[in-house]
Amino acid sequence: MDQQALIQNLVIPAAQIVAVVLVLPLLIAYLQLVERKVLGFMQVRLAPRRVGWHGLLQPIADAVKLLIKEDTVPEKSDRFLFTLAPVVTVIPALAALAVIPFAAEPFRVFGYEVNPFITDINVALLYVLAISSLGIYGVILGGWASNSKYSLLGALRSSAQMISYEVPLGFAVIGVMMLAGSASMVDIVNAQKASGVWYVLPQILGFFCYFIAAVAETNRVPFDLPEAEAELVAGFHTEYSGMKFALFFLAEYTNMIVVSSIVTILFFGGWLRPFPNVAALAFLENGWLLFVPLVAGGFLGWLADQKLGGGLRLMFAGGIAGAALGVLIARSDVMGLAGLQVPAVSGVFWFSLKVSFFLFMYIWFRGTYPRYRYDQLMALGWKWLIPMSILNVVGTGLVILITG
């Protein structure tokens, strides 16, 4: 029994952490490929095709290139801080993932219960806000230590930007916490299940405030001022190359995933299927039926590909393969009890689908919008987002007070 507890409490979480740290870079590498493919599709060009079938090995090639590239350090830079900065940026980004639940029901592996999240703490939301603020240090340190004026300007911009947008970010989630009565991610989703409605409906204002602030927080288009290519060359990471640059890159994309996950959990019901209160749609949680929309999607994608000649077939093929794998796991009685995996797998499926949508939104923004100017960005944050998010808190409070 002692050994049982040891495995359950120590070995499995450790394995989960290792899995996240190992799988995430690969996932991000392919997220980047998807970004390039989608942007290519939007911009009437082909995107990577040379390395592997439809550019499928491009991320691997990029990673290898970054690994073996010369790692230059500018001459008069502060070597220690210069090396420390990317590490300081990437650790909080990864640490935030610890509290993100991908589903509710545990998987069963060799008789042990494996939760689809590393930990569920009761202040998860506060933890995420706190830990993601730490990432700013990396940016400031990197910009300062580079001993480059462009980097310094970029770092100052991003510190101002990230600090300004922390505020609406924090206020925007308060509404959700008030409705759910908890700051635990799992509890928030369960509260949405109990109330039978995704919180995006009662918290529509909160959702917009959160998502806009979060895009700004992750320094993505149209808020990518810290790395504004046209003005500051590359902002705080102008002087970085090789693996150090890759770490900044990793942090940015991890933050994108974290933000998309949190939006999904807070406002879009996390792992819940659409319309969680409509019993007639319960089949959406059935493992086998997950296969149907994906096959249909794959077929449509194949048709679209025939017509447009783009690289979309790849993504749908990936979708089909993923669905097949999911169904296999869900139905397998190899590693555990037959059928018991279904809730966990369908949870992960719906969660991934929603997160993918928000990641797509990021890419879509990038393909559409010009960049804000520094003062306009500040005006948007302080004059619009903060008042709106406070209004949202007050409004939510009043409604809760009146309806009891």
Next chain:
Amino acid sequence: MFRTEEMDINMGPQHPSTHGVLRLKLTLEGEEVVDIRPVIGYLHRGVEKLSEHRTYPMIEPLTDRLDYVAAISENLGYCGAVEKLMGLSIPPRAQYLRVVLAELQRIASHLLWLGTHALDLGAMTVFFYTFRERELILDLFEAFCGARLTYNSMRIGGLYEDVPQGWTDRVRHFIDIFPAREKEYEDLLTVNRIWLGRTRGVGVLKPEDGVALGVSGPTLRASGVDYDVRRAQPYSSYDQFEFDVPVGQNGDTYDRYIVRMEEMRQSCRIIRQALDRLPEGEVRAKVPKYIKPPAGEVYHVVESPRGEQGFYIVHKGGEMPYRMRFRAPSFVNLQALPIMCRGRLIADIVAVIGSIDIVLGDVDR
């Protein structure tokens, strides 16, 4: 205890959005630009001096390299200057074809401007859309003269040869599809709030400042000065076409954008008229084998996509010019940069440089 300090920073000559090798010495107060001093000359090739040692037909390839984004306009201006010096009259077909080429070149040049300008302000997709259409125009040029950038497309006295068979239909096809394509760019930019925020009221050039500095082209017209060489001193039979000269009101970056967008539509209009009324006949006047113009001086201006492109030739006999002088619109327009940028934010510099549409080959010569 605390004090602020102005920061000097070098923007360029290797910088993604100075459109070549322009170097700007900036003095910054935080993000605000206190002073801006353009430094030029990194692309100086001494074309004016080189011209003094070349016969007239040999100078035309040099003019390709001035404003390499709009080489045909340069060819047109140069050939026009020499023809004026020689007192040649050009066959009407050649004049019309020159107009078609020059207006296609104007569209191509404005497309490059729009793409890079939008890219500077972060709108990435527009760049790929404009290059898609620019590619079509370059294909047309390639079919006509075999080159895609430095065309050497004209000859003194007309064109080297007539356009290939079916070429005019391809041009017609292009101007048929182009308005819809232009609408695509406008959908992405014209009413985009971020785009408006980045361009409206940014880099205002007052008309009196513009005239005093000698600014010309769309940059000046956006300030409300109705001056277009094509209308003020018509050349190559521009007086036979009907077209509007778009004029802005505020002289800001947004107006310069709107003016250039409208100019592309007007160029389509001119091309359509030229193709509809394209005369038959010769494309080259009778020109002696060795071009030896009479001694004299001549100044000839054309409206290049960037503005008033002037060619001043002093000839003292023989086959080569005694002195050759190019009035480069980019060079003159660049002078307006400091007064447009002072006191603005660093991000505005990029918007303003993009909107005055300089080509460094033209600035440095």
